[in-house]
Amino acid sequence: MNKPTTLFDKIWDAHVVKRAEGYPDALFIDRHFIHEVTSPQAFDGLRKRGIGVFNTSHTTATADHNVPTKDQHLPIREALSRHQVETLRKNCAEFGIDLYDLGHPFQGIVHIIGPELGITQPGMTIVCGDSHTSTHGAFGNIAFGIGTSEVEQVLATQCILQYKPKRMRINVNGQLGKGVTAKDIILYIISQISASGATGYFVEYAGGTIRSLSMEARMTICNMSIEMGARGGLIAPDETTFEYIRGRRFAPQGEAFDKAVQFWRTLKTDEGAEFDRELHYNAEEIGPMITYGTNPGMGITVNSHVPNLNEIPERELASYTKSLAYMGLEPGTAVKGKPVDYVFIGSCTNARMEDLRLVADFVKGKKKAAGVEVWVIPGSKQVEQQAKQEGLDKIFEEAGFELREPGCSACLGMNEDKVPAGKYCVSTSNRNFEGRQGPGARTFLASPLTAAVAAITGKVEDVREYV
Incomplete structure (x- = not known):
């Protein structure tokens, strides 16, 4: 056997x-x-x-x-x-x-x-x-x-x-709460195990919560595996996967697709297979997340406080205080209510149609806060065209958002789309390192829904109070 x-x-x-x-x-x-x-x-x-x-x-x-x-x-x-x-x-x-x-x-x-x-x-x-x-x-x-x-x-x-990495499985089970998205799941996991907690591992995500996610949401989860040090992340394919692939331009067609699905169904972890490390999380404990520091592991539920100095291990105090100084935040204070200058909705983490629809559904009929600049960058020409076909461009325009053309944009501070020094940006991207969105830029990582709320209110808020 x-x-x-x-x-x-x-x-x-x-x-x-x-x-x-x-x-x-x-x-x-x-x-x-x-x-x-x-x-x-x-x-x-x-x-x-x-x-x-x-x-x-x-x-x-x-x-x-x-x-x-x-x-x-x-x-x-x-x-x-x-x-x-x-x-x-x-x-x-x-x-x-x-x-x-x-x-x-x-x-x-x-x-x-x-x-x-x-x-x-x-x-x-x-x-x-x-x-x-x-x-x-x-x-x-x-x-x-x-x-x-x-x-x-x-x-x-x-x-x-x-070299072959070690194997880790992260199980998430339970029902997600109101306003909680895939981005919140992965930010929560990273906050629990740190930005280096999965170093040397390849992670499989499993459990009922993960299974309930759409393919676009699953992509958000796997996208940020690297932000906890993992070599990569994967999710076993299922009916949701097969239906997403069906009919796409370079996917197998007709009988070839049916044959491919037969093979794809075999791609799962056998019962009793051993992992080098296994973790379990309860979806009910996950709330809308926001980062406060300069690595993705420095995250909290949006209505929590920035950790006090006595909550930080002594070996991490120097980097912790440096991070807060860069962000202009104090230990023990709230991020909720913090005024923001920019909102960036885009990147390979959150620039797909579901992300844009989620934002458009919330901002429809509303106006962005005065003094906040909002960029919506579709992840591809196909996403851009679909957004226009569905009229999302008109919703964004009426809300005062700027829908631009596809690219990595303000995710990485490499192109023309940079956040000015000292300015705060709520970003749906994957990294909040010093200067990541531009020299001196200050980044709060969050879900598209939390970003949408920030765009309308002009500050970091708890989406559960608005949806």
Whole structure:
């Protein structure tokens, strides 16, 4: 009788091309996503070695990180952005790689276009030169971010050398409360185990609460696995997964789809399989979350207080006080009621149709608070077009929100969309590091619903008092 096996082990072991004691595994990669920021040096490496891309059909390119979100039909004004996008165009043309460039109907944030196009499928191994590649794990696959030298490795061989991570399972069960979303679930988990609590692990999310989530919500959960130090996160596929994939452009069609589903149904952890670590959480204990510091683990329920100094381990006091000084907050005080200057709704964490619908439903018929600038950045051209078809652009416009074009935007302070120094931003993105949204910018991470409330009230509030 075979030993019970985890989903992670099943997928990993099925993709090992070569294994030797004391060395990393040579892992075959089913899908490689690239963008304009982490790929140029990799292509230069191929040129210097006089080799091509091993299998161009397994690589998909798009422009997303350092692109403008206004006037994308015009030449890019910012010099570095223009250079990076032009370089991506040249590299993809030279090496024969499909590129979803600015203006292409499939262009968008790399971790959003993969799922919506049906490229992302259960049982795959997926990599990209971006840490939030873990997003794709929501479909029951092994997806993780890689460095530029590894991008070159995959382009050259369609394989990557990797040591196998340990396995963790995080179970969430119970009924979510009013106004609590997937973003709150993952911020809560990270607040419980810290920004380094899953270092060295690949996480499987399980339990009734996770099963009840839509695919877009599951993507939000897996997206932020990296923010607790994990190598990646995944959720076993089920009927929700199959129905999401059905009929998408690059998904199997007809009989091929039915056959694929037969295989996908086998992708689950066997009963009795062992994990190196297992955690359990009760959904009823999770409230709307907000971060107060400079890493995603510094989070609290929105009506709680910033921890007092005596609640912080002595070894963390120096970094804790530095973080609060940067954020302009005091120990023991409330974040609720704090005035905000910017609201950013976007990023690979929360820029899908469900996120935009959630925000639009709340703000319909309302006006943003005076003095608050609100940016809504769709995750892809398909999301942008769908939002317009559903009339969400009109709702945002009437509320005083600015709906822009797809890109990573204010998530990472790399392109033109930056939050000014000293200003507070409620952001639906994934990181609140110092300067992440611009030099000196102060970021509160939150769900799209909490962000919408902040946009209308002009301050951090508890969504449960408004929905």
